[in-house]
Amino acid sequence: MRSAAAGNRVACAGEVTGTPRGELMQIGQVAERTGLSLRTIRFYEENGLVLPTARSEGGFRLYSQDDVARLDVIKRMKPLGFSLEEMQELLGLLTELDSDDGDRAQLLDRLRMFHEAATARVTALRDQLAVAEGFAGSLAAHLDSRR
Amino acid sequence: MRSAAAGNRVACAGEVTGTPRGELMQIGQVAERTGLSLRTIRFYEENGLVLPTARSEGGFRLYSQDDVARLDVIKRMKPLGFSLEEMQELLGLLTELDSDDGDRAQLLDRLRMFHEAATARVTALRDQLAVAEGFAGSLAAHLDSRR
DNA sequence: GAACTCGTCCCTCACGTCAGGGTTGGGCGA
DNA sequence: TCGCCCAACCCTGACGTGAGGGACGAGTTC
Incomplete structure (x- = not known):
């Protein structure tokens, strides 16, 4: 194509x-x-x-x-x-920070909140990964025992 | 609630x-x-x-x-x-394997395919995690440099 | 009679997919 | 040199999907 x-x-x-x-x-x-x-x-x-x-x-x-x-x-x-809404906000935040015009302190504060949310999501992802690995492992075990 | x-x-x-x-x-x-x-x-x-x-x-x-x-x-x-459809199939597969009645070899084959798919998804998750960590890190860097 | 549950309906989010038509720009004939 | 063709590319608009969320009025259980 x-x-x-x-x-x-x-x-x-x-x-x-x-x-x-x-x-x-x-x-x-x-x-x-x-x-x-x-x-x-x-x-x-x-x-x-x-x-x-x-x-x-x-x-x-x-x-x-x-x-x-x-x-x-x-x-x-x-x-x-x-x-998407959050991404839009973060994008706006970053461009506002680049072209310094707004209330710097407030912008940084909002950025900090995004960073917190991001790290929270990262740990959530890590948990998901652990569950996923566990499940894949139990599938493997099933395969071994039923061979 | x-x-x-x-x-x-x-x-x-x-x-x-x-x-x-x-x-x-x-x-x-x-x-x-x-x-x-x-x-x-x-x-x-x-x-x-x-x-x-x-x-x-x-x-x-x-x-x-x-x-x-x-x-x-x-x-x-x-x-x-x-x-959900795949989960349904996998659940059926597992119960069929427990109460042995079907074509064992074929069931195991299908189970193997699920296992492959699962490990593939696990590596995909790992990649996602890496990207997420990278992004969180770059946010942190932004915060540090703009302080 | 308070708490729980029922089925039904519409809402959300992040796109996928389809339909029907318009744009771009090279190539060719005149 | 002008005009036209054609393939490839792009447009808008509308509807579909997956995995549920939330609300509602009515029925059930204890």
């Missing part, structure tokens, strides 16, 4: 491979880079998580390198089981 | 604590024991995972010790991310 060769953009002079910095890419390329599905990327936009930097004349979404970075952050957050 | 004290069954003579073996309990007690919600237990029944051993005259679900054991198995499977 995915025919990578049939790109509709000819390589410019000096361009070696992939998309050069400063260029915008459309959703398919972003999906390839991030490993997210088109639907997922659009869904994140619907929910205000990552808005494409631009749109083409005809309405195609055009993403910058920064947009892709945001998507990567989301991808790294996912195993923590945060809701 | 969960009022443990308000049991609607009076203790019989000779009964010290909890529900004695051989007795049936209704859904609330089962929920307490398993840590599953009433809704979840009913949902599992709807999907053929755990049917109550009996019903009261008036239609209350009545569960045996074995039923509770099945629910516990499900609870232990959950972190592996199996679907």
Whole structure:
């Protein structure tokens, strides 16, 4: 299905491979880079998580390198089981901290709460892992005894 | 919410604590024991995972010790991310193996496949945990540097 | 009569999937 | 050089799914 060769953009002079910095890419390329599905990327936009930097004349979404970075952050957050709403808040928090304009102390406080939630989720994940390992082990035991 | 004290069954003579073996309990007690919600237990029944051993005259679900054991198995499977359908199959498999009647070799083969799937899910969980730890760590780093 | 349970209904979340149509840009004929 | 075609890509909108959550009015049990 995915025919990578049939790109509709000819390589410019000096361009070696992939998309050069400063260029915008459309959703398919972003999906390839991030490993997210088109639907997922659009869904994140619907929910205000990552808005494409631009749109083409005809309405195609055009993403910058920064947009892709945001998507990567989301991808790294996912195993923590945060809701989209929480991810949105955290993303906003991080960009606000980068461009210092808000109430620094309050921002850091909120960030600390996220960190607490994250570590809590990590221990929950560890517990889940232990249960999972236990179950897999008991399956193995069943197999051994019934051989 | 969960009022443990308000049991609607009076203790019989000779009964010290909890529900004695051989007795049936209704859904609330089962929920307490398993840590599953009433809704979840009913949902599992709807999907053929755990049917109550009996019903009261008036239609209350009545569960045996074995039923509770099945629910516990499900609870232990959950972190592996199996679907309800898969859990149903695995439960059936196990009971078929206990009461030996079917094609033993084939049953064991299917069990082996479950074991493989389980170990695969375990490694996936480990990966997720690693990502989660990484993210939590980067949050901590952010906090440190912005202090 | 208080606590418990029943079945039924709609709600949520994070997407998947389908349908039907529009856009992009290279290539080709004229 | 202009126009058109075509494949590949993309759009919106709507409905479906999995695993339950929550509420409700009525019935049951003790």
